[in-house]
Amino acid sequence: MPAQKARDDSLMDRFDEQKLRRFTARDAVLATFLMIFLLLLFAGGAVKRAGEELNPGIGRDIVVAIGGPAGWIAEQLPFADVTHTLTGWLSPDTKLVGVGFEEGAVAAGKGGLAGGPSAVTPEWFEGAPQGAALGEPEPRHQLHKLLVTGDSLSTPLDLELAQRLTPDGVEVIRDPHLATGISRSDIVDWAKLSATQVADDHPEAIVIFIGANEGLPMPGPNGEDVSCCGPEWAAIWANRARVLMDNYRQGGAAKVYWLTVPTARDPDRKPIVDAVDAAVQAAAAPWRDQVRVLDMSAIFTPGDRFRNAMEVDGSETIVREPDGIHLNQAGSAVAAEAVEAALERDFEY
Numbered sequence: 569m570p571a572q573k574a575r576d577d578s579l580m581d582r583f584d585e586q587k588l589r590r591f592t593a594r595d596a597v598l599a600t601f602l603m604i605f606l607l608l609l610f611a612g613g614a615v616k617r618a619g620e621e622l623n624p625g626i627g628r629d630i631v632v633a634i635g636g637p638a639g640w641i642a643e644q645l646p647f648a649d650v651t652h653t654l655t656g657w658l659s660p661d662t663k664l665v666g667v668g669f670e671e672g673a674v675a676a677g678k679g680g681l682a683g684g685p686s687a688v689t690p691e692w693f694e695g696a697p698q699g700a701a702l703g704e705p706e707p708r709h710q711l712h713k714l715l716v717t718g719d720s721l722s723t724p725l726d727l728e729l730a731q732r733l734t735p736d737g738v739e740v741i742r743d744p745h746l747a748t749g750i751s752r753s754d755i756v757d758w759a760k761l762s763a764t765q766v767a768d769d770h771p772e773a774i775v776i777f778i779g780a781n782e783g784l785p786m787p788g789p790n791g792e793d794v795s796c797c798g799p800e801w802a803a804i805w806a807n808r809a810r811v812l813m814d815n816y817r818q819g820g821a822a823k824v825y826w827l828t829v830p831t832a833r834d835p836d837r838k839p840i841v842d843a844v845d846a847a848v849q850a851a852a853a854p855w856r857d858q859v860r861v862l863d864m865s866a867i868f869t870p871g872d873r874f875r876n877a878m879e880v881d882g883s884e885t886i887v888r889e890p891d892g893i894h895l896n897q898a899g900s901a902v903a904a905e906a907v908e909a910a911l912e913r914d915f916e917y
Contacts, residue, residue: 690857706857711915715771717743718778721829724897725777728904736917741769749781750808751796759808762815772823773915774816775907779829780893783840797843806847813851817858823914824859825907826852831869833876833892860910867906868899878902 714733716726726742733740743765748755758778765771785793786804794801809826816824828845831838845865852859868887869875877886880898887899895903911917 706914708914708916709772711738711772711911711917713739713741713769713771714773714775714911715741715743715765715769716775716777717745717765718776718827719748719780720744720746721780721827721894722775722777723900725775725827725895725900725903725907728897728900729775729907732904732908733917738917741771747781748778749784750778750812751782751784751786751805759811759815762812766815766818766822770818772821773825773911774822775825775827776812776816777827777903779841779844782844783837797839802843802847802850805844806851809847809851810854813855813859817855820855820858822858823911824855825862825910826859827862827903827907828864830864830867830895831872831874833874833888837893862906862910864903864906867902868895 711733714729716722716729722744723746726740726744730740730742745756745761748758750758765774782805783796785795786801786808788794788800788804794804813824813826816822826848828848829841832841848861852861865872868878874892876888876892877884879885880887880902885898887895887902889896
């Protein structure tokens, strides 16, 4: 009896024997090209987007090279929209409510939706540490005129900065207003004062150190006084401080360097200092590129703990006045170094 031939399932001959093979290799190649053509025609944009999301390399370059022209062709034809319509039932959209980005009215031309939250401006990113990656660094300009102002905290800082910068040709305007505050307007209204200072002198840079006399009640939105130092009081103070900042920045033409208040010796003053410093940060948020907040607490009272002395140039040095609030001459020199470092980032002199 003759031996049976072993069946080899890897062979295609059996399809021919049973007359089951109806397509040739040429047909398969043509079908593949047809599928590619339809894919590029109906979803060329998807190929382009997929390529852009790949990691850098030759594979990405090839897909982008193909997807670029394919995406352009797909954008010129209506087939992509037809595809979305015909396949929409596979993943139906949730019924959405509210105002969309594009159809919503643009608030004040700044990119925010009408009735929505306040807009984020380009200045926020330009002043943030990560902002350098989003655009070319701003060129440094010549500093001609510097205003140093505030309450008693700004002295003797104003003198220290004048001694440092005047020899370099910078006109330093010293304009402290003792016993004044943002939460009090009985001696001077800082909203009006800041506008006047700018109108009179037009400084390119303004250093302000204020906060020794804060904590007084202020009228709230309903006209009733709000006592220090909760969120409502801090919001009122921040809005007042924002008026000063907006006046000083002069539409973006000037830089403002606002010094926060370091921790005081008296623990009863801590709620005031905390509210003021938090309000300064909130007030400056829209203008990170024009308003630099210089953290004096990090320098003089790290960890929010008062200290009368710190190491300066290798030796332990007293930096606070006996009242435990103000900086003395040595402390003002330390603060002036921080101000100078910030000025050198923005100006030449």
